[in-house]
Structures are given as C-alpha cells and as structure tokens.
Amino acid sequence: MIGVVIPAHNEEQSLHACLDALLVAASHPALGVPVRILVVLDSCADGSASVAANYPVDTLVVQARSVGRARAAGVAWQLAQGASWIACSDADSQVAPDWLLRQQQLEADMVCGTVEVADWGELDDGVQNRYLSAYQDHDGHRHVHGANLSFSAEAYRRAGGFQDIVVDEDVQLVAAFERLGARIAWSALPRVYTSARLDCRARGGFGDYLRSLL
Numbered sequence: 001m002i003g004v005v006i007p008a009h010n011e012e013q014s015l016h017a018c019l020d021a022l023l024v025a026a027s028h029p030a031l032g033v034p035v036r037i038l039v040v041l042d043s044c045a046d047g048s049a050s051v052a053a054n055y056p057v058d059t060l061v062v063q064a065r066s067v068g069r070a071r072a073a074g075v076a077w078q079l080a081q082g083a084s085w086i087a088c089s090d091a092d093s094q095v096a097p098d099w100l101l102r103q104q105q106l107e108a109d110m111v112c113g114t115v116e117v118a119d120w121g122e123l124d125d126g127v128q129n130r131y132l133s134a135y136q137d138h139d140g141h142r143h144v145h146g147a148n149l150s151f152s153a154e155a156y157r158r159a160g161g162f163q164d165i166v167v168d169e170d171v172q173l174v175a176a177f178e179r180l181g182a183r184i185a186w187s188a189l190p191r192v193y194t195s196a197r198l199d200c201r202a203r204g205g206f207g208d209y210l211r212s213l214l
Helices: 012-026 048-053 067-080 099-105 125-134 153-159 169-180 206-212
Strands: 002-008 035-042 058-062 085-088 093-095 110-113 116-119 149-152 184-187 192-195
Touching: 002 012, 002 067, 012 035, 012 048, 012 093, 012 099, 035 048, 035 067, 048 058, 058 067, 067 085, 067 153, 067 169, 085 099, 085 153, 099 110, 110 169, 116 192, 149 153, 149 169, 153 169, 169 184
Parallel strands: 002 035, 002 085, 035 058, 110 184
Antiparallel strands: 085 149, 093 192, 110 149
C-alpha cells in the first residue's frame, strides 16, 4: 500500500485542488497498488476539516503548529496501517496524474522530486528570473522539497524517521538516507505544481525563499 501524507494548517482555500489531483494520481490505471491518502489537520481554525470530509481520504488531527511534526505524525499513522511506500506533498500543491507511478518506476529507496511554480501571482519578472536561474528542474538536481518527497517504509525506519524539528525536516531526512547509503533518485519525473504564495505556513520554507528573492 502507498500512503500519501498531506500536512494542512488552515488550507481551506487550496485543499480542494490538492485532493482532486491526488485522487487522480491514486487511480492511475498502471499503478496497480492501493493508495491511502491522509490529511494531517494541524491546528486548523478554518474549514479544512470540512473540505477533507467531502473526499474519500483519512484525517488525523494534531496540535503541533509545525509542518515537520505534522508530517512525522502522518507518516507514523500510515506505517501503522501497513504502508510500504510513503509519498509526501503539501496542501497548497497539486501532483501530476502520474506522480505516484513515476515514483514506483524509479525503483529507489527515496525519490526527491522537483516543484514547478504554477502561478506566480503578483511576483514580478525579476523574482521569477532570479528563481529560475538558480533552479535545476532536471534529473540529477539536488533540491529537497517536502512537497515532492517519497520513500520506502523500510528505509525510513532504518533512517530514524523525521526529526522533531520545525523546519528542514525534509532536508534532515534526506541526509539520514544518504548516511545509510540508500538509493536516492534525484528526479524531475514525478511532477508537483506548487503556489508562489508568500504567506507561507512554515517559516524557513519555500515561501520564505521566494520572499528572499524580492
């Protein structure tokens, strides 16, 4: 079973598109593996829970106020359900229809994927050019995104799991996999499209990086 983990803190506006895309990916005809999607509702004070309730997904309520801790709790829940592969994304992102299939085809212990900004919003051409000039959207890149990170349950356990930290939990996990000598695919094939919003939920995350380019 593939377990998908989506942390969400007040994501009522974006969660519909996220879950719509995930359900398409989970039902890909060539996948051949059952998929269970979990939304980790972290300290939500909006309608995120109501949105998730309208979809065939599971929910887990936590009071962490931390994407790292929420992601760790979600992975632990999926492992308890018997997941052999974990795929992580974010509530403000949409995965491609073949997102899960591409991960499986890479036959790795971990897949680090890229992200593509789907809508730059009010960010001007200068910001976009600075971002694109530094970003490597191709195989062999070295970017780490919690919005496009997947791994085997066995290797995750051997690596010690996500650390209990509020930022860079994804970077720390990749480093632990590297220390194990795990097979890591740095691939641009599993596509994720994300937002360029600056009112980011995680300090030190993707939104703060975009803000630094202003």
